[in-house]
Amino acid sequence: MPDYSLKIRRYNPESGQPAYWQQFEVDLPAERSVLDGILRAKYDQDGSLSIRCSCQAAICGSCGVRINGMSRLACNTKLGEAAEDAPNGAIVVEPMGNMPVLKDLIVDMDAVHWKKVQRVVPWLLPEGDPPDREYIVEPESMIDITQSMACIHCGACVSACLSMEVDPEFIGPAALAKAYRFVGDPRDAFTEDRLLDLAEDPHGIYDCTHCFACIEVCPKDVAPMNQIMRLRRRATSDYGIKDGNNGYGHEKAFSDLIEKYGLLSEAQLLPKSYGDGSLIRAQVKPAALKELTAKLPTVIRGLRSGKVSPKTALIHRKLKDQDQIRRMYKEVESHEDRLELNLYIVGDSDAEEEGTMAEGGQEG
């Protein structure tokens, strides 16, 4: 059997000592999990090595850790694969990020994750008394929110979230995916209130920077960022919510600029964002003017770094084949229903062929 080295970050709050690294050697086959490796070390070598774990089947969500820097479940990461990515041959295992460490690989999820889940009013709020039988709803609507229900609250996305690193108060990917579970539920009567709440919160849906980290690390294909984007589309397209954080204006400005130039015009983005997508309104809206003034240091930094120049600010370059971009916009906008990607919903088996999107980019 191959030997695997696990380099584990240890921390014991009772010792008075800072965190340190400890290396363990385990004899296990390559297809066994990193959790098996950690438990082998705990069982045979040091019983004080601590990690939360239970099901060993990626359903209880207990064993979220960082392996070689990536947030993952230890139970569904194979030793062999982890060893391939391991720097200097030792698989590096650390506690998850963005959450305080309690001991070894155990983090405090209550203080960060669960508090935020509680924040999104995570229970169904139907109108009036329930019917005698079941609520009658579109079959697809239930399958649709089942993708969010598949979240096991392991914290991998919270750990990997770059926005949360900058703004610890960001509601975050997991809690917002949970929010979509109610917004997308036709039985819930407070869709608009929920969306308004999440759009107006300065740490809400517009705090996400669209970096895809949460989608990449989610072991259950919940695709939290997709759920956040759907919250935004519901907020803007379906309810026309123009939020005080200018999330709506920023998205509109961004999209309009790409449609016009095919390339982002940094110089126009800021003023257009604060003018709900209009340059003129940005000049006359007192609130917008105030925001813009406050953003002056950003503008100066942009000028200094060469990201914008007075010339490109006035005359922005268009992409060569801008017509193609316009055609894409037209095509997307011509659909009556928005096309939302959902891993629980795939085409008919006859129509499906190898390597399609429906497999969620996973190896067949």
Add this chain to the structure above:
Amino acid sequence: MLAHDVLVIGAGLAGQRAALAAAEDGAAVGILSKVHPVRSHSNAAQGGINAALNPEDSWESHAYDTVKGSDYLGDQDAIEIMCREAPAEILALEHLGVTFHRNEQGRLGTRAFGGASAARTYYVADITGQAILHVLYEQLMKHSEVYRYEEWFTTSLVRDGDGHIVGCVARNIRDGAMELFAAKCVILACGGNGQIYNPTTNALICTGDGIAMAYRIGAPLMDMEMVQYHPTTLAGNGLLITEGARGEGAHLYNAQGERFMEKYAPNKMELASRDVVSRAEQTEINEGRGFPDGTVALDITKVPRKRIHEALREIVNVGRDFAGVDITREPIHIKPGNHYTMGGVKTDVDGRTDIPGLYAAGEVACVSVHGGNRLGANSLLDTLVFGRRSGKHAAEHARNHKLPQVSNTVVDDEERGIREIVGRDSGNGRRVAQIREELGRVMDEHVAVFRDEDGLLRAGETVQRLKEEARNVTIDDKGTVFNQDLLGAIELGFMLDNAECVVVAALERKESRGAQFRTDYPERDDDDWLKHIDLSLDGDRPAVTYSEVTLTQWEPEERKY
């Protein structure tokens, strides 16, 4: 000291349902669990939950299937209650927000399941347990008046001089503080004992704590020999492949490509009850028609791909991540594996044990609705119906009783015990994992699908030796914060008590019924053995007594699928 009217130990489906029901009836409720509630093992229930909700279906049909599935060892009064109350329970869950699968008309849709004469299994893809568990936890977050003790480990139950339950002692896992919880009633809802087997589909937390703690303070256990082996688990790691796969149309083949269930259950085929399918598979494997890795094949490729992604997505992941198999394109190797504890703390239909004020619900309990063999998708139902009934009854009991006075000396006793474990010199005894792993292997070897006296005696001797060794088991962690090493040593004690009771009951029952198949007594014997085996602690060994099986309208008959 912390005090509640009703204290629930365990926060899976049974525990959360009990807590909500008790709170709804006005009780001051505390719910305590050694893991965060959403980590509970109810998560693992994939396939669904049974209820005769369709107008064409009837609770009598559901009850008959359950009675037959139990091999007539289930108590028919309890089964009637469970099946009658099932439809309302499903609707209540739907109203709370469970995202149950819908049919074309937008109404609740069903899938077929083993041992059932109608498609009456309601489901959320193949994450039904998780979906319901999370919705109940949503309700706990909403009802903040239910006090949650998350990551608290109960070490013992406490009775007063009159024999009434008065609370428990528990350890805050985060800081090691030992606390006395006083309560007018205690509801045990801390699951089964699958970890006494290796491999098992059960999570590491399923160590039979509640069964052992109740047994230790004198509550009788019932039908402990009835241990379910699920027909479709992965070789090696024991991971579960839902019965829903067969419900959706998957077939079983031996290594010669024969659909062998034709021989064993010509009518229901792959959807015969679990004991029947597991025995059939084990027979094929034992007689040399399995694959070299001791398995047979489950072929899910029969099911349309769109349907697999919509209804069996978790199994796609399990196949991909844990077996390296794309189940939409090729068969997957499976074998019978430990799955469910049909036995447990003996209760009545309101969850009451023989100890006043002590209730039990869910897998920890034995009402008994499952008898010798549980039907798939009846376990979630059991947790919810009897969780709710226990919660309601306990709230009523609490209204009529005063909060008991409990002396803090019980905490001192527990602390002394813990200091003794922590104080042992490492190196003088075996490690927790060594004993635990040997226990799992011996149980899986001798107390599995097929049993005989020789093997059971050998298992019994091993368990006795391991109990001795466990008295000197040593641990490395001497701290207070998240001392999982210490908890492991305490759990080991619970597990060994469970194992001892399983072996004693399996030796006692000299017939074959449900999950208990004795090769030395291969027939069912209704004349001598249509009765429950009850075990109570006597000195330090379980004493055997018997109790009647309640029959209402279904006389025992030959069981064919």
